[in-house]
């Protein structure tokens with residue numbers, strides 16, 4: 001028989017393509033973490049190149065019969081068959097791992113591995129049997145290479161792997177990533193086409209073309225996607241978390257989520273330097289990523305790390321949580337430095353119910369995180385927390401509707417001026433009833449309005465109401481109204497201009513509007529706060545420090561800012577005059593503030609004894625239920641005309 005004339009053109013081209021992919025891959029991926037997936041892809045690339053090189057060598061040796069000893073020719077040919085079939089299995093393994101990437105069921109991957117292992121063993125066996133039977137290939141008497149009767153059987157292996165992969169893909173379709181869906185759309189027709197072409201034109205070698213095209217598709221669709229990794233730690237980032245959870249929910253896979261949030265990390269940076277801070281974050285990320293083989297770590301924001309695990313049982317979840325918590329309490333030792341991290345944690349069982357979405361999951365996580373941050377503790381998202389979240393959302397909706405429907409009202413609490421024995425001022429306080437007419441406490445809705453961006457509307461609603469009342473002339477004795485400002489407003493650069501707008505529109509003298517600010521706002525925004533103070537003072541608006549004595553205050557910040565009035569909180573007032581220590585504190589504070597040329601308003605005065613004591617202490621003004629509760633505008637007008645001497 002005549003020797004076969006092979007065409008290697010496509011193999012050269014494929015080798016070149018693989019070399020380009022490999023070089024680019026190394027250059028591109030060098031700085032990112034070498035994960036299992038990346039290692040496996042590298043194995044596939046190297047194996048594909050090895051198979052093509054072996055193919056080229058074998059074709060050379062068999063095109064010139066007798067140029068090398070027969071045993072060497074058999075060795076090269078057998079190795080080529082073996083290498084090619086193993087390369088197919090490696091690619092198939094890679095495809096299975098991508099298909100099952102977001103499927104927690106470990107049995108799927110083990111079954112896939114067993115099937116691939118079986119096919120690989122079978123291919124080794126068939127190559128071995130060929131040595132004695134010539135079923136795949138043989139050398140005739142003239143040492144010319146000839147195809148055996150089952151030569152085409154080798155295509156059955158990659159085709160079988162392809163069919164298995166396709167079945168696996170169909171079964172887990174809802175948990176398969178978009179990139180893999182893209183691959184699965186192109187891969188089967190291309191493989192089929194190349195296999196058919198190879199069978200029709202057996203002398204035009206296409207094996208390399210197959211592996212290089214597959215590698216190219218993979219490279220384009222997956223491996224250039226470095227955007228899903230966090231630059232600093234190399235673990236998955238927030239986008240990846242969202243994609244992953246979306247797929248898990250779609251696939252109804254229950255997940256155990258542990259969120260670790262670092263608190264006051266700026267202190268670590270300040271104390272040990274940024275490099276050390278970064279190294280600690282890196283260590284923490286690595287620790288979480290490597291803690292459990294089936295766990296996955298994500299950096300969802302600068303200071304938030306999430307570990308996801310397949311949900312097995314409550315006991316297991318408790319154990320996992322405890323392991324992470326205990327580690328977090330240990331110091332992080334790096335070189336000769338070590339530090340302990342301040343943190344809080346959220347523990348959640350994502351049941352992947354029909355109604356779940358990634359959005360709702362993130363919302364629940366963030367809600368639990370707020371609670372965890374408040375208590376510096378580990379918070380488990382449970383039914384009770386779920387109810388709270390639901391109530392909160394409901395309340396935000398009520399507020400949104402109430403703003404549109406003008407259902408908010410502004411009440412005023414009169415403030416008594418001690419020196420002149422008259423009521424001269426009032427504090428504007430927001431009021432809201434739910435749709436059943438039940439009042440909702442501002443202590444409940446104000447923080448929510450602050451968190452949901454509604455506070456701006458509410459503040460200007462109060463300001464407008466106050467300006468209207470002052471300019472109406474209905475309460476001539478009402479010299480000023482104080483309104484409460486939230487942090488967001490206080491930091492808003494447009495704040496002075498907004499005040500000016502209302503003052504001008506209602507022709508109210510700026511000295512008649514007082515702004516109350518809680519001192520805790522000032523702690524973290526010192527420079528900006530000073531600017532805002534200066535801007536408001538320039539308009540002529542005076543500032544009150546609200547809630548002095550609630551635990552945030554320290555004297556130095558009172559002195560740092562040009563407050564005209566200090567409002568002493570009810571918590572300091574309520575024990576007077578029975579408690580001697582409270583009395584001593586109040587009288588000392590009064591003389592201190594007076595000596596600093598600041599005036600004092602005592603808040604929450606409920607009894608006559610308290611009121612008299614405050615006057616003796618030197619209070620400039622008194623606000624409290626003893627004199628009057630907050631009341632609607634009409635009642636206030638009556639109150640002022642009745643209480644103040646004509």
Ligand code: C2E
Pocket residue numbers: 413428429430441442443446458459462484485486516546547570603604605606623624625626630
């Ligand atoms: P705040 O600024 O400290 O307002 C004083 C609160 O103390 C008011 O509660 C008032 O009703 C209550 N109060 C006054 N005198 C007494 C007393 O003798 N005894 C007792 N037990 N309480 C007294 P309210 O109206 O429930 O407001 C609670 C908080 O909600 C306010 O505390 C303020 O922080 C916030 N808030 C109310 N309205 C607004 C607003 O328009 N804007 C902003 N940003 N916050 C507001």
Ligand code: CA
Pocket residue numbers: 427484516546
């Ligand atoms: Ca206030």
Ligand code: CA
Pocket residue numbers: 546547567569603
């Ligand atoms: Ca207050």
